[in-house]
Amino acid sequence: MSDWSAKNPYSSTLTDNFILNGEGSGKETRHIVFDLGDSGLTYKSGDALGVIPRCPPEIVEELLGLCGFSGDEIVETHVGDFPIREALTDRYEIHRVSKKWIEALGPRLVSDDAELEIRMVSRSRTSTRDGSLIVDWSGSGEEGDLPEGYVEIGTMSDPSETLWRELTSDSDSMEDYIWSRDYVDALSDFGHVGFTPQQMVEGMDRLKPRLYSIASSPDFEPGTVHLTVGIVRYSHHERDKAGLCTGYMADRCEVANTEIGVFMSPTRSFVLPEDGSTDVIMVGPGTGIAPFRAFLQQRELDGATGRNWLFFGDWTEEGEYYYRDEMEGWKDSGVLSRHDLAWSRAGAEKVYVQHLMEKNGEEIWEWISAGGYFYVCGDKNYMAKDVHKMLISICAKYGEMNDEEAKDFVETGLMKTEKRYLRDVY
Ligand SMILES: Cc1cc2nc3c(=O)[nH]c(=O)nc-3n(C[C@H](O)[C@H](O)[C@H](O)COP(=O)(O)OP(=O)(O)OC[C@H]3O[C@@H](n4cnc5c(N)ncnc54)[C@H](O)[C@@H]3O)c2cc1C
Ligand SMILES: NC(=O)c1ccc[n+]([C@@H]2O[C@H](COP(=O)([O-])OP(=O)(O)OC[C@H]3O[C@@H](n4cnc5c(N)ncnc54)[C@H](OP(=O)(O)O)[C@@H]3O)[C@@H](O)[C@H]2O)c1
Known part of the structure; x- marks a missing residue:
């Protein structure tokens, strides 16, 4: 028995990683083989393998650039303090914006509970009574309450605030928004509020391992674990995206080279009948x-x-x-x-x-x-x-x-x- 686990994964490498689909297929399904080396890990037919994904480095760098961070700033995470580059790579799911992160923007977007609205006004004559331009005036907000010589031509709300109010008051809008957006997309809507490194990671979803049903018998394929993995790819907001773990395994895990954290997830129920004569x-x-x-x-x-x-x-x-x-x-x-x-x-x-x-x-x-x-x-x-x-x-x-x-x-x-x-x- 070994004590490798989700919190203490074994660093495995791949011995194979190839596409199973025929030419012209619209799917990308891969056969991926992990080497168990000297881990002592064992499994039975029916078990699943846990794989710890890593976030795409190009997205991490893009986020750091958008926020103006060097990457070395220390942030506090659920598992201790880390430089933000490391936190964004290995501690959080940065490929999909979280509801909690959006909700937390509230205090920085909205100054108080009142609707923030910019009233667009224009001078109706070339000058006011004494010929000066009014730059320091605050009215009651009531319709028609304007300095003499000015007319109202419309109102304009801060679009990011309007969007935030819509997302936080309507769960369908929120689900729709977060389903297709990562933090790069979210920063194009909300980035102007400005973030400290800690504010940036606050509310992000913690990075979770993914499970895969094992496609090999340990006796038939000793020392290895085989998986059949459907790679998740899609395009939204003019950017090509991939599932966190499937994208990692397909695009950034090189045979014999990349170290990948894995652990066993044994099944108690999904097992073959003990009696081999059973159909x-x-x-x-x-x-x-x-x-x-x-x-x-x-x-x-x-x-x-x-x-x-x-x-x-x-x-x-x-x-x-x-x-x-x-x-x-x-x-x-x-x-x-x-x-x-x-x-x-x-x-x-x-x-x-x-x-x-x-x-x-x-x-x-x-x-x-x-x-x-x-x-x-x-x-x-x-x-x-x-x-x-x-x-x-x-x-x-x-x-x-x-x-x-x-x-x-x-x-x-x-x-x-x-x-x-x-x-x-x-
Ligand atoms: C017990 C168990 C066994 C499993 N066995 C296997 C297996 O053998 N093979 C296998 O391939 N998978 C298996 N899975 C699923 C696997 O664990 C992952 O969920 C899957 O690989 C996706 O992970 P990901 O990190 O790549 O995707 P994630 O980053 O988690 O993204 C997946 C999400 O992307 C969303 N998504 C999909 N398409 C789009 C789109 N067009 N636009 C926006 N969002 C989209 C989906 O809603 C989904 O929530 C198993 C799961 C369990 C629980
Ligand atoms: N979490 C993730 O993001 C992730 C990653 C990989 C896979 N998956 C999910 O895992 C599952 C397996 O994916 P996969 O690519 O291996 O195969 P799949 O999407 O399940 O497709 C396999 C076959 O099942 C068919 N099918 C569709 N609806 C069906 C139904 N109601 N009853 C019976 N068959 C049906 C499909 O046909 P048509 O497509 O022609 O209808 C296809 O021929 C899917 O739910 C997939 O979305 C999820």
Whole structure:
């Protein structure tokens, strides 16, 4: 056992980092292999790896430049005092502005609770009564309260204050604003208020590790951890951006060179059945394939006699059939008894994994009613929910249950009591 953890990560290097997609694919999904070296780190199929990202140096330098900081100024952070360059690189999530940081701008943007409004006035004649220009005058703020000889031509609020008021009074506007902006974007709206180094980092989100389902069996790939990583890239406000951790691994982690902080995140539940003769059904579209590559390696190595059925899918066979050679090999050797592929952007109609489940409903029911395990990995928000509904509907139809009974069979029986419907969704 080793005591590496999120707070005390092991410095690993990569032995491989390559794109799995075919030419012309609109996705960037990478196979990334970490060397466990002499760390003593161990894992089992089904576990996840924690990766500690670092913020992009070019964004750190841009922020320092915009604020006029040298980078050496010391700031207090949640884990001690650091030069601000280091704090922005390793302590905070600088790729996405936080709600708290925006809220904290309030006292510096708004002098008091009153609406700050600049009244635009103009002299109606070339001069006032005594011919002098009024430069020091304050009225009541009431309409029409102007020095003699002046007329009101409009009002103008400070745009950054107006924006701040809108963001802090409407949660949808706030979510919309922070979703697509980093601190460089935010400084273009609010930078004029001026920041001390400490004010700049106050309210920023703390940098968090990211978890990745491990795509290898420790016995099949000794000394290494393999990941299947979907790289997050998007463009907003005329700047190309990347997910913090996926951008770091894709763009700045060189094989054999870059030291990357990692730790293990063991699973208690997402494990293979102890009895190798148990059948398993695995539903893992997209990067959801990761733990099932690990399971298949493990089952092959263990000589497990239970059948393996994999539902995989993504946009197209040409672009996103990850690990094609390995999967075809397992099909040929019989490790994969059933292999169903759902290509969602290959034809006019979307084909998703749950559509193929529906087509094979009777057989899925046979496997499950005979004690088989059912696993799902990948997108939590859409895919896993639809697969869940389809599983209930299959159980209702072929298990001759009404909807309530089928729901209870799946959610209480399979999931909670028997623990053979297992999910790793994110
Ligand atoms: C248990 C577990 C296992 C996981 N396994 C895997 C795995 O095997 N493979 C894998 O790839 N991931 C996996 N993930 C997800 C992974 O942990 C990260 O969340 C993911 O890689 C994104 O991290 P990031 O730092 O690159 O992105 P972040 O910097 O965290 O950014 C992601 C955010 O960007 C936002 N975003 C996305 N597109 C846009 C856009 N167009 N405009 C603005 N914002 C946008 C999203 O809303 C999202 O909140 C897993 C997660 C968990 C919890
Ligand atoms: N946190 C992050 O920022 C981050 C980073 C990487 C991945 N992810 C998320 O992790 C998940 C996996 O991403 P991924 O690129 O590996 O694959 P994905 O986006 O889940 O796509 C894989 C396949 O699932 C299909 N799909 C879409 N909706 C579905 C549904 N309701 N039911 C079944 N299948 C559906 C997709 O089809 P279509 O696209 O053609 O509809 C595609 O063919 C996604 O939620 C993705 O957003 C998040």
